[in-house]
Amino acid sequence: MKIALTFDDGPNHTTTLEVFELLKKFHIKATFFVIGNLIDESTSKIIRTISEYGCDIENHSFSHSFMSHQSREEIAEEVQRTSDIIKTITGKMPRFFRPPYIDLSAQMFEEIPLIFISGKGVEDWVDEVDANERARRLLETVEDGDIILLHDLEGNHKTVKALEQVLPIWIEQGHRFVTVSELFFEKEQTINAAKGILFQNRNDSELWQPN
Ligand SMILES: [Zn+2]
Numbered sequence: 001m002k003i004a005l006t007f008d009d010g011p012n013h014t015t016t017l018e019v020f021e022l023l024k025k026f027h028i029k030a031t032f033f034v035i036g037n038l039i040d041e042s043t044s045k046i047i048r049t050i051s052e053y054g055c056d057i058e059n060h061s062f063s064h065s066f067m068s069h070q071s072r073e074e075i076a077e078e079v080q081r082t083s084d085i086i087k088t089i090t091g092k093m094p095r096f097f098r099p100p101y102i103d104l105s106a107q108m109f110e111e112i113p114l115i116f117i118s119g120k121g122v123e124d125w126v127d128e129v130d131a132n133e134r135a136r137r138l139l140e141t142v143e144d145g146d147i148i149l150l151h152d153l154e155g156n157h158k159t160v161k162a163l164e165q166v167l168p169i170w171i172e173q174g175h176r177f178v179t180v181s182e183l184f185f186e187k188e189q190t191i192n193a194a195k196g197i198l199f200q201n202r203n204d205s206e207l208w209q210p211n
Pocket residue numbers: 008009060064100101
């Protein structure tokens with residue numbers, strides 16, 4: 001099975017680095033959806049190191065707001081600013097966007113020229129969901145082509161603990177870990193930023209519709 005592990009809400013000096021240490025330990029790659037306004041002189045070094053290792057750095061907005069409440073100009077600015085920062089640090093322009101809170105609007109699809117990604121999560125932002133439960137859900141959930149949505153937000157140590165349990169099992173089972181761009185572009189297929197399409201698995205997409 002091919003799986004894309006993804007981490008939202010970094011970069012920071014705690015969990016982002018712990019996750020990165022684990023990836024190195026198991027010789028695997030992942031994708032980090034970063035928040036623009038958390039990138040400063042010191043966290044940009046973390047991003048550069050992670051990118052040089054082979055992970056992808058993608059866009060999770062500048063201010064992590066509920067973007068369906070923003071104007072067209074604000075939406076465009078949120079994404080462009082963050083993409084420009086990432087390009088400056090890594091030399092690579094992001095191709096994927098994860099909407100904060102998976103909060104969506106028609107305007108967002110019109111203004112954001114990136115592929116929208118959601119993913120399968122295990123409620124790893126909920127403190128009551130402990131590391132064992134996160135691990136159990138991860139092992140139960142995973143399917144070929146999955147985008148696994150986790151969080152390297154500051155202090156989210158339970159997710160690191162869960163991955164310490166799960167990664168050796170997945171590796172033993174023979175799964176391959178790819179970045180989101182490898183998951184989508186490996187077969188020379190081109191997926192365009194189609195309006196209203198949100199991917200949670202390489203093989204499945206949902207069409208977003210206004211309520
Ligand atoms: Zn987020």
